[in-house]
Amino acid sequence: MTILVTGATGNVGGQVVEQLVKRGADVRALVRDPSKANFPAGVEIVQGDLLDVDSLRKAFAGVSTLFLLNAVVADEYTQAVIALNIAREAGIERIVYLSVIHSDRFVNVPHFAGKYGVERMIEHMGLNATILRPAYFMDNDHTIKDVITRYGIYPMPVGSKGLAMIDTRDVGEVAAIELLRREQSSVPLPMERINLVGPDTLTGTDIAALWTQALGRPITYPGEDTAAFEQNLRQFMPNWMAYDMRMMSERFITDGMIPERGDVERLTEMLGRPLHAYGELAAQIAASV
Incomplete structure (x- = not known):
């Protein structure tokens, strides 16, 4: 029986593949460019694209379980x-x-x-699925480490409600556990949703304080200018995506990303260990600069 992983060369997909291989699964990885694939021995690589129906039919043949990851692109849905x-x-x-x-x-x-549209499609089609709902990936902050270390600010407008940011290693491991739970079941299991959150719900000021501790010098949180945030993002991403990120940050400010009761405990029990904390990320980056 074969588990197919889409988005396999990305941060999350790569973690899923690694965790499945560690657990002895038969893994097939769907990639657009096989030259970029660097997987453990035994992983079957198939070339394809999620908009190429013929390549999908070939990749899905003989597959028993699917991990579906769609990147944030204009035609994601x-x-x-x-x-x-x-x-x-x-x-x-x-x-x-x-x-x-x-x-x-x-x-x-x-x-x-x-x-959310995809979630509704899964439900209305009667597909047997686990829907993983991760909060903001703390690993994304690798992309702003130079701003933090050079200018002494934490620039993400995350607000004062708090984000329960999660490490992609935890996302990948939970995904692998769920894939194998479904794969190994004698019957298809009912639909389930799992929130994926980190151990701490952090505000912008909290995150700046963690960076201050890790770097040993003051890092400040400048506030929530989402218009300026969008303009800065336009320098290295399409304007539609920069706008999308602005809309997300504005919901961070008004709503936050707050876990539901029992989310952290459920994930800790699934993993059999504590969740990775944001302070670990800050300390790791600080040690490398």
């Missing part, structure tokens, strides 16, 4: 709809889908709304 239809056509009855926390509430944020 279309990719997911096609993939799920082809999965059903191929007789795949076990699915783990990577959505996002509060997808049903942050509906003015384009990529949240898209993921």
